[in-house]
Amino acid sequence: MQEKIVIKGAREHNLKNISLELPRNKMIVFTGLSGSGKSSLAFDTIFAEGQRRYIESLSAYARQFLGGMQKPDVDEIEGLSPAISIDQKAHSANPRSTVATITEIYDYLRVLFARVGRPHCPECGTKIEKMTVDEMKDQILKKLKIDKIKKGELILLSPVVRGRKGEYYQMLYDTYNSGFMEVRVDGKMYSLKERIILSKNNKHTIEIVIDKIPLEALGDQRLSEAIAKAVDLSNGLCTAIFGDKHEQIFSTEYSCPKDGFSFPEIEPRLFSFNSPYGYCEACTGLGTKEVFSEEICPKCQGKRLNDTALSIRVNEKNIWEVVQMNIRDAREWFAELDMNLAEKEREIAGMVSREINNRLQFMFDVGLHYLTMNRTAGTLSGGEAQRIRLASQVGTRLVGALYVLDEPTIGLHQRDNDQLVKTLRNLCEAGNTIITVEHDEDTILESDWIVDIGPAAGKHGGEVVFSGPTKVLLGK
Ligand SMILES: [Zn+2]
Ligand SMILES: [Zn+2]
Structure with a gap:
């Protein structure tokens, strides 16, 4: 050199x-x-x-x-x-550019949300988790241990119908013929030997009782088999009722156990307002009715993303709420993020939050603490724009x-x-x-x-x- x-x-x-x-x-x-x-x-x-x-x-x-x-x-x-040049000319007239996108913070946020974001059902707000049969088993055993549940039974059910209209006569009959003895219909247990009459104009939830395991006799294999069977019959769902009557629904897919709302694979593109996977369909991610209009999109209220993207949260905030913060608040939020993540998540989030922290710290150091990450490029002064572009360079080290x-x-x-x-x-x-x-x-x-x-x-x-x-x- x-x-x-x-x-x-x-x-x-x-x-x-x-x-x-x-x-x-x-x-x-x-x-x-x-x-x-x-x-x-x-x-x-x-x-x-x-x-x-x-x-x-x-x-x-x-x-x-x-x-x-x-x-x-x-x-x-x-x-x-x-050579890298950073001058003060406004480089981009892209109406989608913001402080978060220019500094690449948004790209890292998308990765963060895809990796450790927790989906919630956009219809009913239920927290949604995707699990394997093994993970469900571990989760059930852990809960029994933590809550010190030792008496009674663990009941495993397969929710085969969720909130749908119909009489389900044939289905119940077939279930009985395949060897099952009990069902729970709309929260009430029935023997399949009796005739169950359902009003065809009402919505029903039907769960087949797969197994009732006395807690003294709870073994790994029996539990695994029951969960696998439940998941198989319902296409991915299993309800567990613990001895204390508390219950929980598990899913192998990102789908709402209550109403079946189904998530797509959660990937970084889901959080992109430039992508049809993530943007609000009404304004195609612009947040306003037309490109240069001031009128806010009535569907997303200017959030630019669709409901699915907005119902995934990291530390209780969705990605839009994160970019609403100014640099000072965002810096604090990220500093505390580690503490709010599980150990496995922390490992995944580590690299990403380092990149974000570097950039936030730089902008904070050069006096840009007051800018919200969502500020659009066109409203920045020349000096602000230059320091922001510099922040993205510093981040790449x-x-x-x-x-x-x-x-x-x-x-x-x-x-x-x-x-x-x-x-x-x-x-x-x-x-x-x-x-x-x-x-x-x-x-x-x-x-x-x-x-x-x-x-x-x-x-x-x-x-x-x-x-x-x-x-x-x-x-x-
Ligand atoms: Zn739901
Ligand atoms: Zn919109």
Whole structure:
């Protein structure tokens, strides 16, 4: 690795065939009057060449999508790293972009919700769990132990009909003929030997009694067999009545044991308002009636997602409620998230919450604590937008990159300014080079190296007035 970036013969715009050397892994500021040529050197020469080389290094396949880039007017640049530029122009007019999406926090949230989110039935609010027969067995045994239930029976039922109209005469008859003795209809036990008369205009719930196991005789195998049988007859459901009459319904699918509402596979795309799996059908994820209208979608009330996506919760909040929080509150919520997850979930959530925490912490440090994660891109100021894009870069923790920034401290209060400088300093220490085009005196004084382009603007500029360590310029 070279220790310097060497630029020879730069002539872009008004630059007068200038040559200079810059240290790597340092904070470098480019100063000069407006129009002096400092941006031509930082963005149009150094960044442009860094990006061009990066694209050249990619496969022909990738290049065809990115397009060729023109070589800037410069003889040679040595020691360049992959370059990342973050300027203040509004890049995206996508009405769907928000603070959470620009920083990629939303992508990580989608993974988090898909992995550890707990589904609730959108119809009745019941918590829904997907379990294997083995997991149901463990859960039942655990409950008996925790609640110290030792007397009576464990009754296992198969809910074959749930809240549907009909007389079910034939079905009950067939059930009896296959060897079952009892059913529970609408919560009441009946012997199948007697004729059970149901009103065909009322909705009924019918559960076949699979086994009644005396708790003294409870064995693994008998329990497993009964659960498997119950699940088989009902297509995935098993009701367990414990000795104390408390009961619980288990499901092998993500479906509501009460009314049968069935969830699709819970994947990250379910939480995307750009995807037909996740978006509100009425507004296709825009949250408003039309693309640029202010009128809120009556179906989702601006939440942009469908009911299924919104009924999955992590630590009691759905994904929309999470992005309603501002950076300060979100940071606290995520800091406490670990404590509210089971050990297995914590492991899964670990990587994802680290990425989210890095970004939230960065935005908090640079004074963006007041922004809600749901703020749309179009309503951000240039300075806010730049710091947000920087947050996404910090989150990825690139090493050996060259960042080219345009006045990152613009519009910041002193305290936030200090924090941003400190954060940029950390990036340098992690092995990155930072070039900022800057007017702010404090930031200039905090830098390691100054390049002053001038002496004036336009054709009277374009020359290197000074390039050297900041402390030399200050006479320290
Ligand atoms: Zn339900
Ligand atoms: Zn909608």
